[in-house]
Amino acid sequence: MKNDIVFIDTNSIGNFHEIFNTAFFKILEKNYDSITYISSDSCIEAITKILNDKALSYDQSKIHFKKIKVLKGSQSYHIFLRKLLASFLLFFLLIKNRKEKIILANLNEFSTLYLNSLVNIFDIKLGIITHGELEYMIQDVPKNKPIFLYKSLLKHFFKNKISENIQILTLGKSIEDNLKQIFPVNSKIIKSIEHPYFFDSNAVSESSDSNIIRMGIVGTVGENKGMSDFIKLSQHLESSIHQGVIEFHVIGKHNYNIENYPLLRFLAKPNTSIPTKEYNDAIQKLDFILFFYNENQYRLTASGAIFDAINHNKPIIALKNSYFNHVFSYGKVGYLCENIEEMKDIIKDVVDKKNVNFDLRIEFEKIKNIFDWKHIVLPLIIKNN
Incomplete structure (x- = not known):
């Protein structure tokens, strides 16, 4: 049986997380027969540039790049709108690719409002890589900033039982252990890998x-x-x-x-x-x-x-x-x-x-x-x- 996977990144633009994304791209290539990589054009360009610079080839017959629109900008309101719009786009991408295994490049805070229901209704097998967004939950943040809303959404998501169709993928055993300690109700679905890197x-x-x-x-x-x-x-x-x-x-x-x-x-x-x-x-x-x-x-x-x-x-x-x-x-x-x-x-x-x-x-x-x-x-x- 063919083993395919869809990687969705509705957040990255330019060189954001470029080393991690490229390393994870190579890990997926090693483990799967076919990969659909959905991301912004600037992110895909950054990944392919790193691969070329490091003289790392990839099997073009099994890699399918699909470009999506991701809002640019680095100001707080840009990031807020990017996350909000990305959550709508992600909703439809998950439904469209529901028959495949899917990995998300990050946990979109607004998507936590529908993820459990969606993966249960359509029986979607979903892995979610987590980055700095998890830190919001243990930080003191001003209530008048968007980050307070992100924190609230994430804490509500993790405090309640998360669907077993979802796997939360942290980047280190220490992070896995800390997250399980804070939210023991979801210990079963919290896993970890080490942070992959290209050492030159x-x-x-x-x-x-x-x-x-x-x-x-x-x-x-x-x-x-x-x-x-x-x-x-x-x-x-x-x-x-x-x-x-x-x-x-x-x-x-x-x-x-x-x-x-x-x-x-x-x-x-x-x-x-x-x-x-x-x-x-x-x-x-x-x-x-x-x-x-x-x-x-x-x-x-x-x-x-x-x-x-x-x-x-x-x-x-x-x-x-x-x-x-x-x-x-x-x-x-x-x-x-x-x-x-x-x-x-x-x-x-x-x-x-x-x-x-x-x-x-x-x-x-x-x-x-x-x-x-x-x-x-x-x-x-x-x-x-």
Whole structure:
């Protein structure tokens, strides 16, 4: 019997989740006889570009790309309208493809209003990949913002019994365990895979011969990602910066007025996306990558940025949280700290050239072996059988 699957992404535009989506695309290709990939034209273009750049071919006879309209824009009201319109489109796509197994690229908050009824009426077998949207449920969010509505919809969905035709696919065992602990009523349908990634052997670079120590934060930058702590750290080490001993870099999209932060080196202007190659080239020049996500963050979502660091074999200095603890359980690729003060102590030891061990090549290889897309196994409900 032919084993087909339909992958639906009514949310992504451009390079949003492009690495994950491309890696998952290859996993689907490995497991299924035929794949219908439904997404925006810009998302499909981003995926095929990554495949071409990495010289990864795909079987065009079994892959069927279908383009849909996805509302563009990055402002809060754009995102709200995109989610709302996507939920209507998704409703009809699910009915249209009801005879196939279906995987959704993300959990649309508005779709939670009809998913249970729809999959039960039409006996649809549905897998749903979850990303950062799950974090809304455990965050304190302002009641006058759309995110409060997203949080309310998701909490209502998970508090009640979800159809056994649905599988919630989290991106890490720690996330699976945390979600089951919060919503035990749905433990049976919550599964996990590791976050797949394309590790590029050409990305690994030798440390700079310069005496300057270059540290940075990577990925999307904001207050929720610890930017305030990064700014305070730069102020704490201001004398070392002026002496040319250390540099602090911001490599990612942000909305900060650069002129207000003379101790930091920003790669991009405010609200400007960074091309993938430029982003990776900048990471290569760093010596260390810092993360300020605290213990209350990344309980229900994975971090793509940590894999950008691992891809380039860049030692990590970070605060402990459940997801980073999970990743580090496969290989110690740096230091996880209890608090900011401990981070400062380790960074000061690096600056002072004290005995801090960062020869982590074997540890990096351990982690890459686990999270490489080629080694990811899909749970049984959506696995080729």
